[in-house]
Amino acid sequence: MCFSNKKINQLPKIRIDNIEIKYTLSHKILGLTLDAPKLKWKKHLENLKVDILNRINIMKKLTSLNWGANRETLLKFYKIYIKPKIEYGSTIYGAAKESDLKKLETLQNQILRLATACFRTSPIIALQALTNIPSLSQRIKELECIQLTKILNKPNKTPVKQQITNCINEYNPQRDKRSLVYRATETKINLNININPNEIPNISPIPPWYDISENVQIDFMNNITKNTPQIIIQKQFQELINTNYKDFNRIFTDGSKIKEPDSTSAAIYIQNKNITTIWKLPPKIEITHAELFAIKQGLKYVINNKLTKTIILTDSQSSLQLIKNSKPLNYKQITYEIQKQIHFLSTRKQEIKIQWIPSHKNIKGNEIVDLAAKKAHEINNHMSIPPDPNYIIKEIKIKNNKQWESNLKRILSTKNYLIKDNTEKPWTRAKYRKLDTCISRLTTKHTRLKQHLYRMKMENDPFCRWCKNQEETIEHMFLYCPRFNSHRTKLKDALRRVKINDIDINLLITGADQPSTIKYYILRHTKIFLQTTKLFDII
Template sequence: MKSVAGSKWGANRDLLLGYYRAAILGKINYGCSVYGSASSTQLRKLDPIQNAALRIALGAFCSSPVLSLQAESGVPPLHVTRSKLVCRRYQAIQHSSRHHPLPVLFEEAGVILSHPAWPVRSHQPLLIRALWAYRSLSLPPPLRQPLPSVPPTPPWRDLSSLVSFCLSESFDKSQDGHLAPALYRELSDTVYAGYLEVFTDGSHTTTPAASAAAIYLVDLSLCQTWRLAALHDSVTLELFALFKALAFIKAHLQPQKVVIYRLSGSIAPYCVPQGTWIPSHVGIRGNEIVDRAARLALTSAAVETLPLQEATCSRLLTVASGKAWDSELAAELPSSTLGAYRTDSSCHPWARSTARALDVALNRLRIGHVGLASHLHRLRLVPDPYCQWCRDQEETIAHFLLHCPRFHSMRTELRDRLSVLGVRDFTLPVLLGGVGPNSPLRYPVIRLVCVFLRKSRQLHRI
């Protein structure tokens, strides 16, 4: 990485971080589910490798705090990454084939999933480490769901004829709202005349968190609903409704032609006897009924047991791991200089520059470790902390950007241009943070600050 970038030249931050993730971090994490049982003292020996890579990518000083480097680059600590990978490995084992030996060993271990216990000062196996990681993230560990070694449907079989998009291809949301019901009635009277009509729908809310699915058989005037765990995603809810509809048809009805109308088009690749996606439930009685039933089921007391799918487990793990790390940053960043500009690991693209020298300067100014006299004096690299032009004021970041008379004319020009944009506050959080994370002025403010840094001709010192 040092051979392709320096503090004033070379590759940009994104390219360097991408190279680190692809070529270095992958090697560090390889086999972490095995060597993760080592002591924390041994595992911490890997941290300097990542810290050095982040300093090169950001162009930061060796004295820069590790927490600031991780927050500014968006790269979590190695222990966070290891915990997530251990959970994913455990998840893959739980979804492996029924002939896999590790699930059998897990069951024979007799470990209680909700309260895993292991002798103190002993190497923890993968099962214990994964369960403790899930517990720290407040996530339920995935249950055993063995997958068949051979898929039930041959990969060469064409299933496209079983799913119809004739309604969605003719429907445009900008058109009259009566078009969808008219198209549905035309299909029902022509293509699907004599078919048993079944409507399915899944519903999900976040406040409060709840999930439900429903089916409605038009000819039987029968509606069934199920409430599921709130962690399930919309695709799982739609597939569950399809499964229940097919199971009911197979168990209680004679063999006949069936058409299943789905309100969502997100599950088109999945096979049904004959499926048609409906783009709108307004004006279509069957869809209105099944949609209302699914919403009512959100408040049901009985919850259907359905194990989380592997994709859902991965998504929840990624989200929970990110939130846990952001909570650590929110608690520790306020004590650092970077805490004035960010409180989490979210990306701040406005605080960047395509020029390597300016990007490094912005990183150093935000982190608070720069080549100005005040910081160099703390490292005992210069005899005094005073500005070389003022001699009675310490050369801090605030003095350089806000007060030093050497750059008065350039500062006045910067202030005037910010006033034209409507920015009245001339403070470090505004200049280096871009007014705010949601302000439309954050990009032009950072660009104007970069112009000031270029005109000051002090990039080599920052």
């Protein structure tokens, strides 16, 4: 294969063991089909579309209105069996033309229609709000930004990081519109997120023959619970110190995080010398990171002061589990630094133990360091340390989702649909798929009632099949049609029991601005009305 944006006048001939390698225009590697010479990913997207359609055909077998799976099951089927297939390699084939990528968007829209049993005329924006699934283009932008973050946090000698770093340094928006760097950078600017290069090792610094679990003790006492009396825990703590750590220097560590104002801090307390040291960390730092930072500072104090026997006491089990793990999934950088410190102390014959203790049990040193960590929030300026890559990834997901929700609400506010956002509305759901489908169609106002079908040029007139002189709308069927007067009277009587006298379509279908318990009550009687009138067969 040859890749070039220019015309290839003469194909190169390549031989291996005097056997000429055949020239081809496409080749599949690691599930991605490369197409020569311009690498437009058209062949890959065509193959992907065929594969997804086969999977959609399986999904169709589960969508019968009478006995089919409910919406949640169908969406799980999509997220587990179809969505990963679409997203695999999307950060690479995202460079394809928008017209080719829209074919995948169309397939996702088809899946959303199958899950909700809405019609082809149903607006995509309403389907996304009903299922809480953003557009595929929005999701691919998020994945590209996450991929760039992961690459920039690899070791500096990694070839892909070197290549991406060079692309960033030579970044030209006018020239590099198809590149991952351009696409991810545009998303990063749009979401107002900083992604800075940071070197995080892939391998633990401790040798494989060194057992770090001997230095880290998570066990405190058997059968400890939240209801265990303080006096028993305090006695156990004293027994533990007197039995195992009698001649040890004791260092208590703690981290703290508050939401208003957003602040993170850490502290250590050296009990033998009655010294407390506090730090204010960047607000982006999470609580586990703050706990690890405090442990790291405690180890640093041990190294600098050449203490021969030391025990570090912390109330963070999650931090100790990370330190014991040679392949931690989160907080790799600081965890590896702590592991390196522990191994360094062992080589210098300095005995170090890190012990978990319960929090808020009136253990003197733990209470002192806890107050010190809280006091650190009052410091004006925080120190500068890079956030964990997982926090940046989490921030990308949150900001991308908020941006999508904001755009969704803005568009829905200009429409005449009964759905106005993507929040969960369990009171509108029904176990019976046919009834659940009916509520979904009423929410989008795309139904099989004659007024809507007339607009679609599928009926000769828009008039009610019983009244003959009024348009067959949702409002007419629920509020005015004489055929359903007796059922409507029962519905109104039921609503009067909860002091609701004036009813409208928004109230009956969504619950309007009523409390959650009242919304469940309203929708329960709306569903009874739909079933007893057999309207759910018509809608």
